[in-house]
Each structure stands twice: as structure tokens, then as C-alpha cells.
Amino acid sequence: MAHRWTNDMTRADVTPKELWLNRRQIMAGTAGIGAAALAGRAAAQDALEPNPIEDITSYNNFYEFGTGKEDPSRNADEMVISPWSITVDGLCDNPGEYMLDDLLSGLTTEERIYRFRCVEAWSMVVPWNGVELADLLAKLGPKPEAKYVAFETAVQEENMPGVRRGVIPFPYVEGLRMDEAMHPLTLLATGIYGEPMPKQNGAPIRLVVPWKYGFKSIKSIVRISFVENEPPATWNIINPREYGFYSNVNPTHDHPRWSQATERRIGGGLFASRQDTLMWNGYDEVAPLYEGMDLDVNF
């Protein structure tokens, strides 16, 4: 059931590699032709221009490698991502330990250009490559009693300085309600800009749920569990008042310590202005999933 959701843009709209590799220099005005091509393209698609790869790979939250935004790009190199296996357990027909390639075989990899909104009120636009989570879950045969899907991030203590420091409890865990997991927007991403997923972004495979705050999109997944009850979610455990299980992007429900009404697009420099945050991060098609729910209670 791939291709259930399509970008407003086609693959041809993604910045060609030779451009995103050195867009900073182009923007500095050293390559006239590239700049002209870029300007034309930017005018055509204004709002959803993907961030250049260096933004996406140098400004990350991945506490396993440290709490600083630049820590993951500095420290993630040590993570061992090959071979990579994922344990599937819980209420499903095909539990077991799968090698990543086996798990993905037969599934269609697509490109999805999504807005990415962090709970810290910054945002990016990322051209992900990946498979629909729904397709993978269908392969694993969830039982009718399975109401939620839980995920777990790898813990490689010797390779992860943040794990050794214990800034938050590890392993990092997250979860989705089954209908959220099956939604066509929900992606298991394996790459960015057509290249394999960089380690600091959650190699080799991570979740991307574009209408939720970024921390729901768990990285470097080693376990997928089908469960009956709402599974634990790391930030929700640490501070339930600040981070709800749902954590849908919602400009009207503030984080207790900061406003969620606006956000800053990464890459705009020192004088970048804030822009309004969109309900569901602009993905209104997910609204029916939460019909009848009080979003200030189930934030």
C-alpha cells in the first residue's frame, strides 16, 4: 500500500546533489549559475524548500550521543549499524528477530518531503526516504488485540557517550496508537536526500511521524512490539506535565516552559524571523484520528 500519500512536489523538485552539497557557498554568491537555478526553484515551491543536508546533519537531538545539538554529528560515528537486526514481539503473527534487509524486502521505498517540528519550537524540512510503517506492520501481522505499537532505540553503551552519562533513562522508547502507526503519513525512514540515513539522524532506520513533535520520531530502532495498552514513552516518563503521549503539533497548547504558537526555521541565520506553527504541523488529514478527543488533556 505504498504511495498512499504523495508530496505536492515530485522527485525532480528535490535539490540536486551537486546543489545541496554546496548550497551555502552558492548562497554566498560564488556560483552564479547555481544560484540562478536555485532562485527559480525556490520561487516555485517557496514554503517547503528542504533544508540543506548540512543543517539536517549538524543540528540534532539524539541524547544517546550528548545533549548538545552538535554532539550527535560529533559522536555518532562510533555507532555500529551493520549488521542491524530488529526484534519483533508482542501481539503479532510473525514475531522474531529480523535482519533489517529481510524486514524491508518487498517494500517500496518512497521519498517524502516533510516538515519536521521539534518540541523546542524549531523546525526543518527534510526529504526523507523510507517505507510506510503500515506496509511493514502488515507484513508482521498484527493481532486484533494489538492497540499500540512500541519502539525501542539501540543502546551501545561503549559507543554512546550520552548513555554513559545517563542524562535521561535509556533505552529510549516511544509508541504510537495503531491507527496512527497505520496512517499513510507515518514513515520508517532509511535515508535522507537519497543517501543512507546518517548516523546522527538515526541510522539505519527511524520513525518519522510528521504531525507530531520530533521526539516521537524515534531513531535507530532495534525493537518493534505490538501491545494492548499504551506503551511507555521516554519524555512522557521523564516529565508527563510537559510531554504527552500524543505530542501532536498544536500551536494552541503551550509547553509549560515555552510557547508553541511559533517556530523558527533552522538555517535562517541570526536574524531569522519566527513563523506561525500549524495545527498538526500542517498535516490536517490526521485530524479525524483525534475526533472527539480533548486535545488539552490528550496533548
Added chain:
Amino acid sequence: MTLSDRINGWLRRVPPWAIYVAGFLYAAWYFWLGLTGGLGPEPINTLEREYGQTAIQLLIAGLAVTPLRRFAGINLLRFRRAIGVTCFFFVLAHLSVWALLDVQALGRVWADILKRPYITIGMGAFLLLLPLAVTSNNLSIRKLGPKWRQLHKLVYPAAILAAVHFIWLVKGFPWEPFIYAGIIAVLLGLRLVPRKRPKPVARQVAS
């Protein structure tokens, strides 16, 4: 010659104005880095935190002057005003980056001050430091007399508020804000150590 004598001798050769110059150059250099991409793709937050962190470091340096003299014999008294004023300069820079570059709208700045406790606390620290910065000149010292010393004890509650402000704004449990809070607690605690009074000379009782 003891170590502290040697340190004091070396310190005598450093003019206090060097602290103003170094502080200003450091702040300007960081701003320049932010302008030119040297602080990564999101320079506003980085700059805001760097100025704030430097301010709390200078606050700690200022609070260390008295205990260093009392317990280690190192005399930094000459530098205390420069440390304090430079600290306030970084507080102002921190506040400006937050209000002008980060939040960007006066209405939202005011709303944040009222609504968000860690910002309320940060503003509280700023308001406590403001009169200290204003009276950091010889004229005020002369005019206020003994009241000047009393007034400048406001730095103690300001330091506590600054430490709480830092702890409150982070996510998770990183070490740094707790280390700063610990150092501030120690420096304030040292002021509670009673000073030894010179022993009264025992009276010779004629027998």
C-alpha cells in the same frame, strides 16, 4: 615567597580594564561567529546560551573574590568591579538576544515573563543586578556610604535565582547547571563561616 604571594604579584601587573576589553571582544567575536555561520545552522539559541553561561561564570568569579582572599590569600579585589560590570554586560547581551532575536515581539516577551517561571526568575535576577551595575562607580560608593555594602549583598539572591533559572530551562538532567548551582551554593556557604575574632588578651590579675 608563598604561592599566593607570587600569584598576587603577577596579578598586580594585570590592569582591571583588561577584563572589560576581553569581555567585550569575546561577546563581539561570538556575535560575529553567529553572523557568519560559525555557530551552526541555529545561531540564535547558541548565542543566547553562550552569553547566559558567560554571565553566570562571571557571577561566580565575582562571588569567589572574597573567599579566595580569606581562605587562599589571593587578592582579586582590584578586579571585582570589572568582573561585576562585565557580568552585567553579558546579562544584558543574553537578555537582548532572547528578547530581540529569539522571541522577537514585545508582547510575547511580556507574556513569557509573566507566564513562564524560569523566565520570571531570570528577570528577577536581572532586576536585582540592575541597581548593582548602576552603583558600580566611585561616586555611588561615596554617596551611599555603608548602604552601598548592604545594597551589593543583592548579588547573593541574584546568584541563587540565576542558578535556578539555568536548572529550570534545560531538558533532562545534564550536569552543567547543577555544577554551577553547586559552586554558587559553596561560595555563598563560605560566607557563613564565622570570622575568628582576635582573642582578648587575658587580664593579669594581681595576686
